[in-house]
Amino acid sequence: MLIGDAAGLILPITFEGIGSALKIGILAAEAIVKCFDDGEQVASLYLKSLEPMLQVIGRLCTVQDQLKASNAGADPLAKSLKNAYRETLTIQET
Numbered sequence: 001m002l003i004g005d006a007a008g009l010i011l012p013i014t015f016e017g018i019g020s021a022l023k024i025g026i027l028a029a030e031a032i033v034k035c036f037d038d039g040e041q042v043a044s045l046y047l048k049s050l051e052p053m054l055q056v057i058g059r060l061c062t063v064q065d066q067l068k069a070s071n072a073g074a075d076p077l078a079k080s081l082k083n084a085y086r087e088t089l090t091i092q093e094t
């Protein structure tokens with residue numbers, strides 16, 4: 001079973017993959033445990049459990065395409081990200 005980057009399951013737009021790699025690792029482990037309990041093929045259990053994540057990634061790919069195609073470009077998104085980084089990474093003076 002492929003998980004994380006090896007499975008191509010990186011989130012579009014932000015290209016973050018740590019959270020999805022962790023989550024998918026857990027799903028893979030659960031599928032292995034379940035196949036012993038239920039006698040079902042591990043691959044089909046794993047693929048079934050991936051479906052919600054694949055739907056989200058598919059939706060975000062569409063948003064990414066829309067951002068690329070829009071007249072506004074990536075500016076609104078870039079500004080929001082810049083503000084978020086500033087708020088979370090700036091060391092506060094005491």
Ligand SMILES: Cc1cc2nc3c(=O)[nH]c(=O)nc-3n(C[C@H](O)[C@H](O)[C@H](O)COP(=O)(O)OP(=O)(O)OC[C@H]3O[C@@H](n4cnc5c(N)ncnc54)[C@H](O)[C@@H]3O)c2cc1C
Binds near residue numbers: 018
């Ligand atoms: C510069 C950069 C910044 C990033 N920033 C973020 C971020 O801020 N937030 C975020 O969520 N994601 C970020 N990502 C993406 C994130 O790092 C990956 O999506 C995530 O680490 C994927 O986890 P993984 O376990 O699938 O793969 P990896 O973390 O790449 O782990 C795979 C491991 O397998 C090892 N390996 C490879 N081949 C073999 C082999 N043949 N035998 C044994 N071992 C092997 C590798 O050395 C590695 O340790 C960033 C990526 C990069 C490159």
